[in-house]
Amino acid sequence: AAGSGIPTVKSILSGMYMPKHVDLRTLLAKMVGLILSYGAGLSIGKEGPYVHIGACVANCLSELPFFHRVRTNYVLKYQIIAASCAAGVSVAFGAPIGGVIFAVEVTTTFYLIKNFQKGFFCAVAAAVFVRLMGQEPLVAFFVTDFEPFNLYQTKELLMFALIGVFFGMAAVGYIVLSRKLLEMRRHYKILVDHPYGQLMAVAFVTALIAFPFKSMRTSERRLLDGLFSAESAGPMWTEPSLYLNLSFFLLAKLVLTALSSVQELPIGLYTPIFVCGAAAGRLCGELVAVAFPEWDVVPGGYAVVGAAAFSAGVTRTLSTSVIVFELTGQLHHAMPILIAVILAVAVGQAFSPSIYDTFMEFKGLPAMPDFDPDRAPRLSAREVMRTMPMSLPREHLTYLMAEEVLRQYDHDSFAVTDAHGILIGSTKRY
Incomplete structure (x- = not known):
């Protein structure tokens, strides 16, 4: 579990x-x-x-x-x-x-x-x-209020592309951090022998950081409402300094999420990663607004793009763009989101597996691997099958004949044929 x-x-x-x-x-x-x-x-x-x-x-x-x-x-x-x-x-x-x-x-x-x-x-x-049932979804709709006109300029597409590239690299860094933490839990005896001590330490550090900082103990919905806002992000982020608050929140949230995700607990990753991407995107949007005041930048739009790009880079899911469209209720940022998500996934895929595949590897779970695209098209049936396959005739098959076949061959499954040797199905050993 x-x-x-x-x-x-x-x-x-x-x-x-x-x-x-x-x-x-x-x-x-x-x-x-x-x-x-x-x-x-x-x-x-x-x-x-x-x-x-x-x-x-x-x-x-x-x-x-x-x-x-x-x-x-x-x-x-x-x-x-x-x-x-x-x-x-x-x-x-x-x-x-x-x-x-x-x-x-x-x-x-x-x-x-x-x-x-x-x-x-x-x-x-x-x-x-x-x-x-009268309940809202666990991740509520974060309806944005961006104006449909002058939402972003064509030259800003380069900025969104850079967000996709750099957030994809940041996603790789987060996965590497998680891998290092998993290796530490496996190799250090004190961590192996005291799993409950680890959990108590992580909970204590989380409480120690979250208690004095309001942004660390606020629900994800309220956080994203402020980060996705087309206007000011709100006093929780702007006092005393918007850049300082966003930077501290981003660093602390990433570290605490990585520490929590490697514990022996039922945990999810998508929501905290999504929030981290939104904070990083908002920070980028505020910096672009200061650097290029003539562009009339909407920092909330950068937060939406950043949330989609970073979560897609960590999980390697292009469906993140569709989820963002449904959560925000607007398609005005469709092009920037698609550009950033595609680039983030491509950059991440070039350097490391997804966070889920990383956890699968460390848990030793078996899975069907991807086929090598360079070799699979050149494979023929002769290369993956035995030249004399064993088959069982449907007619006149006795228990003694079946037992003899099972003793003689170690196949996991056997072909079943009719009286003319035509394949009609297969049966498993067990």
């Missing part, structure tokens, strides 16, 4: 058999642990755990007698789990369309397009249910 949950779900959807990771005990531990972790004031989010919780709920429901067909059909079961992940992201973001695409990007290596309809239906149903 510890960790984001997205690496675990990605491993399961790759075809790995991991029933203990999505059973009822894991579901209860994930829910209780997330409530306590978030209530402790740690710098974490809820998106990753909600993906894992959705997968656990789908698996537990499939164990009921009513869903016997789902339980016995592994292909259908994996489709239901994938759809439940989309529902979890939709509830967390309050953005069904972007949530579905985000779930596809972070939980699967290869995705069947026909499953998209199930995921989209599940995500919309979950979002509607939350609304009917």
